[in-house]
Amino acid sequence: MLKTYGVLAGHQAVAVVLSVLMLVLVPLALPTETFGRFSLIFSVAQVITTVALSWPNAGLLRYAREEYRERGTIGGALGARLGLHAVLLVVVLPLAWLFSGSLENLFGIPAVSIWFLLAAFVVLSFNEMGQYAAQAVEKFAGYGLSPVVMRLAQVVTLAGFVAGWAGGWPVLMAGTLLGYGLGGALVWAQIPRRAFAGLGFDRAALGRILRYSWAVPIGAAGAATVTWMDLWFLHHLIDDETVGV
Numbered sequence: 001m002l003k004t005y006g007v008l009a010g011h012q013a014v015a016v017v018l019s020v021l022m023l024v025l026v027p028l029a030l031p032t033e034t035f036g037r038f039s040l041i042f043s044v045a046q047v048i049t050t051v052a053l054s055w056p057n058a059g060l061l062r063y064a065r066e067e068y069r070e071r072g073t074i075g076g077a078l079g080a081r082l083g084l085h086a087v088l089l090v091v092v093l094p095l096a097w098l099f100s101g102s103l104e105n106l107f108g109i110p111a112v113s114i115w116f117l118l119a120a121f122v123v124l125s126f127n128e129m130g131q132y133a134a135q136a137v138e139k140f141a142g143y144g145l146s147p148v149v150m151r152l153a154q155v156v157t158l159a160g161f162v163a164g165w166a167g168g169w170p171v172l173m174a175g176t177l178l179g180y181g182l183g184g185a186l187v188w189a190q191i192p193r194r195a196f197a198g199l200g201f202d203r204a205a206l207g208r209i210l211r212y213s214w215a216v217p218i219g220a221a222g223a224a225t226v227t228w229m230d231l232w233f234l235h236h237l238i239d240d241e242t243v244g245v
Contacts, residue, residue: 011144018151029161036244045120059209075198127184146183153179
């Protein structure tokens, strides 16, 4: 337990250092308005992912954990969660595409950002699902390592901007998603292969996950709104440069 805590605390300390370094690089690498636009696009991606795609993860953690203790696998719970996730993606991705014009009007983000939003929904949701699945099998290192990898990808991207290699919010968004993708891959890789035994769609497990998690979107919507609403109000009342500041 102490070793695990030490590893997590160490990863969190590194992530804090990288976050500070990122804040130092941002004003050197990007115009303020560009960083504001990136922040708005990422806020939309995170809110929709949290509310529409990641809400069953609480049920996954509980029932995958129980299954792992009883059988040494998480195949039933994870299979149900993956099946549900596929259904949610089939619903959310087309809806996001259909209402991309409304998102553009509400948040002032360019039409091309819909491609980044669609990619973000997939990458962010699988990253978070992997963290819950890994915790269910008592693999916690990835929980701390994933933010480190994401922040490192952002720092490298911004350093490239400062060096004159590239620029603009699309490249920063791509670097951010690459960091989330690599971090997610490391988290999933932490799960022992034997834990995937019996992986398949389990209706009973799906029912338990739904009953346990159905209220999560309500709380998630509130938390996400509180987290990002200041940027949204600044965008609507002032401009993207103020958002960037």
